[in-house]
Amino acid sequence: MFVVANFLLAIAKVADILLTIYLYIIIARAIISWVNPDPYNPIVNFLYRSTEPVLSRVRRILPDLGGLDLSPILVLVAIYFIQSFVIRTIYDFAFRMKLGTGAM
Template structure:
């Protein structure tokens, strides 16, 4: 059982890195550092969008409108850290 919990913790940490990569990518596109016309950049953007949008969309629906600022990545990271802490402090020590 501990191996499954370890895998879940690793996947949560990996997802946090994917969310951070998505945020950095969106800033690079917004400030015209990279162009989405490049096929490689477009493929990376599409992959990041497909990995993060299923989590971001429900969070965006529940958050109030802040204009052009999107707080859904921040909330998604906080939720992932919260789940990590629950597993590490309350579930992991009691699993044989």
């Protein structure tokens, strides 16, 4: 069982790192949107291409607020929720498997 527990711990750690990186990418995208960036800049282009698929889905759900874009905030809240609940649940489950105290 320790192999499965270690595998779950590795998956949880990688997911946590990837979510943290994506969190910073979204923050950078929000900060960049406050200025008039050069759309041909490779960094700006990367920020837009990596965040637009998620942000556009959230924008479709949100009502029109007259130019106020709250989609980055909602995505950041969702990332924090996933990190605080889902990833921690996987960690706890894996540690219980490792200790042999049972899944419940």
